Amino acid sequence: MVLIPVQRFDSDLPLPAYAKAGDAGADLIANEEASLSPGGGRALIGTGIAIAIPPGYAGFVQPRSGLALRHGITCLNTPGLIDSGYRDELKVLLVNTDPNEPYEVQRGDRIAQLVIQKIEEAVWEETDQLDETERGLGGFGHSGR
Numbered sequence: 001m002v003l004i005p006v007q008r009f010d011s012d013l014p015l016p017a018y019a020k021a022g023d024a025g026a027d028l029i030a031n032e033e034a035s036l037s038p039g040g041g042r043a044l045i046g047t048g049i050a051i052a053i054p055p056g057y058a059g060f061v062q063p064r065s066g067l068a069l070r071h072g073i074t075c076l077n078t079p080g081l082i083d084s085g086y087r088d089e090l091k092v093l094l095v096n097t098d099p100n101e102p103y104e105v106q107r108g109d110r111i112a113q114l115v116i117q118k119i120e121e122a123v124w125e126e127t128d129q130l131d132e133t134e135r136g137l138g139g140f141g142h143s144g145r
Contacts, residue, residue, distance in 0.1 A: 002057055002116060009089060010048035013107075016114055025062055025113025028092060034105040036096035041103075042076060045092045045111055053084045053116065060115045061092055067111070072098030075112055082114075090114070 006015055009031070016026035031048030035041070053059050059082030067073040076093040092112045096103045105111060 002054065002118075004054075004116060005052040007050045007052075008048060009046075009050070013048050015049065025115045027064070027110040028061065028090065028112045028114050030092075030105050030107055030109045030111045032105075033107055034094070036073065036094060036103040036105065038096055038102055039099050040095060040097070042093060042095040043105070045094055045105055047090045047092065047111075050087055050089050051082070052087065053082060055084045056118060057084055057116055058082060058119045059090075060117060061090070062113045062115060064110060064113055071101070071103050072096055073103050073111075079115070 008015070013029050013031060016028055018026050028047045031046040034043035034045055036043055051059070061075060061078070061080035061082065063074040063078060073094055073096055076095045080093065082090065094105065094111060
């Protein structure tokens with residue numbers, strides 16, 4: 001378990017919360033209303049909070065499956081990366097993929113999930129040749145259907 005300090009900009013909204021015990025993602029709440037036009041309408045929605053993720057961790061903003069299934073609403077730039085040094089308000093970039101129906105975001109709606117993960121900092125080592133693998137040099141989509 002990791003402690004994440006949270007600064008609220010709106011005390012009427014709940015803090016991020018896990019819907020069920022053991023869930024990986026905590027729900028993020030919309031702090032404002034927005035209208036998403038069909039066929040790609042998008043909006044940057046504030047959550048009313050800022051967080052202090054400790055060094056060695058990062059936050060990843062991910063779509064909510066129910067919004068995607070029922071309304072075609074997902075997050076652009078998914079997963080949205082929140083570095084440990086970021087201290088501004090968390091915002092979620094939503095997009096409406098439904099070709100016909102607009103979607104209205106209401107203040108207080110659960111709009112995305114935030115996953116906090118431990119991360120490793122990579123050390124880059126230049127080499128003249130990489131080790132061989134079963135996949136080899138196959139490019140994007142090369143491993144099959």
